[in-house]
Amino acid sequence: MIRELRPEDRAPWQRLYEGYQAFYGFHDRPAAFYDKAFARLVSGDARDFHGLVWDEGGRLLGLTHYVFHPNLWRDEGVCYLQDLFTAPEARGRGVARGLIEAVYAAADRAGVPAVYWLTAEDNYPGRMLYDRVAAKSPFIRYNRKL
Amino acid sequence: MIRELRPEDRAPWQRLYEGYQAFYGFHDRPAAFYDKAFARLVSGDARDFHGLVWDEGGRLLGLTHYVFHPNLWRDEGVCYLQDLFTAPEARGRGVARGLIEAVYAAADRAGVPAVYWLTAEDNYPGRMLYDRVAAKSPFIRYNRKL
Amino acid sequence: MIRELRPEDRAPWQRLYEGYQAFYGFHDRPAAFYDKAFARLVSGDARDFHGLVWDEGGRLLGLTHYVFHPNLWRDEGVCYLQDLFTAPEARGRGVARGLIEAVYAAADRAGVPAVYWLTAEDNYPGRMLYDRVAAKSPFIRYNRKL
């Protein structure tokens, strides 16, 4: 069952999000990183991030975080899916696909159907899924050097 | 001189923005597209888009539009530079570079130093500049099929 | 056991090579395509293609085809690994990796250690392996339009 993230999910949510951060090489995020992210996700602020989780009989097996933000080309804005993670033991069961589709549904309800995300060019397992549920654009990201 | 976009820039701003839209293949945007975009840019709403222009003795030779939006990994959020355009007759004079650097400065003033943008993989003239003032990331964009 | 392709492998070799051609969308190669390719592979001509197969008790589970060709930057030339295929029922057992490493060994014996190949950017399963046994270059291929 996919449902919204709730305050009582704090501990299992962090275990999942730590796995996601580790995938990107961040193994030692301070506790405050998780505290702040979680507080924002459950704040109820419509302009900040929202969280969805895959809850299987009380166990969280996947998460996704998304936000709506302005886009000058679209009045209603766009929906940015920033984070997506499936617990290693639940891979291959459609969790990630289900979460993406749940974001699509939430975006439709919000009247902001244009959902996008970014992924590393060599995230092969991710891209196998993304090529089925979305369209690769020719756009690549440049970052200011900080 | 780079300065903020002002209400009296309406007509020359549209000429530039039409050139930018045409670069991406949008030759027939309705008038309402430009009306709405301009209204948002000069609205003074800190959470919506901001515009900067290169003003040379009253002639506008370039524009850029950017917005601050939430990012779950960074408390202060990020700055998305969505649009950047130099009038064809002013190419090669550093207009685009100056505008990017002005966005960097505005982002610093706002306390949101992480600036990013997306560009087509085959935007060769753009990437020649971007490789000098920013860092290509390995991230590519996927879009929901609408 | 990895060994050289032999004349008596004709039938099982074709079954594998048909699978490989189908992967690239070629489902209806004429019989002559396979006849000619096989004849070249077993011709003994050192300047034409060589074939290696993974033979498991008489069953062929994988193949690779490679050729040595001149390169102006290297006196000894280079080794181009053109084809690589594992039977679907034998995936995940190291067949492809073993075949690549056997080409490396053959190339070393021939005094032509520089082995390369090309693969589709979205060949995710292949690239998972290739990133482990080789290095992605920044080079992309352009073809004359015929």
Next chain:
Amino acid sequence: MIRELRPEDRAPWQRLYEGYQAFYGFHDRPAAFYDKAFARLVSGDARDFHGLVWDEGGRLLGLTHYVFHPNLWRDEGVCYLQDLFTAPEARGRGVARGLIEAVYAAADRAGVPAVYWLTAEDNYPGRMLYDRVAAKSPFIRYNRKL
């Protein structure tokens, strides 16, 4: 005028080829590198590299080197255009385009019409031309780590 490389081109050919090697970061190739490459180019061996130059009243303004090599999917083989260079003072005059088209013509005469080359993903000036005279493929190159 585009013509075949000749033994008497040795000195001006090397000046051009040094410029090309420097573009790829090779500033100190030993003399033997140029000796051997030139000897191969003018050897008359049909299976080794061929050279074409843009000769403007006795001054060489550009060069290209190509070779025919076997390909298992095509009986007649393929033509690999390995090197292409225009003298800096002759840029923008169609030298590179002319040389590519001369390789196409030579390949047609040889009965090997399939011409290809590899280029760095961020060779923007090159790709501006290549996108006009050829088709970018989705193929990327992997190299054995030596």
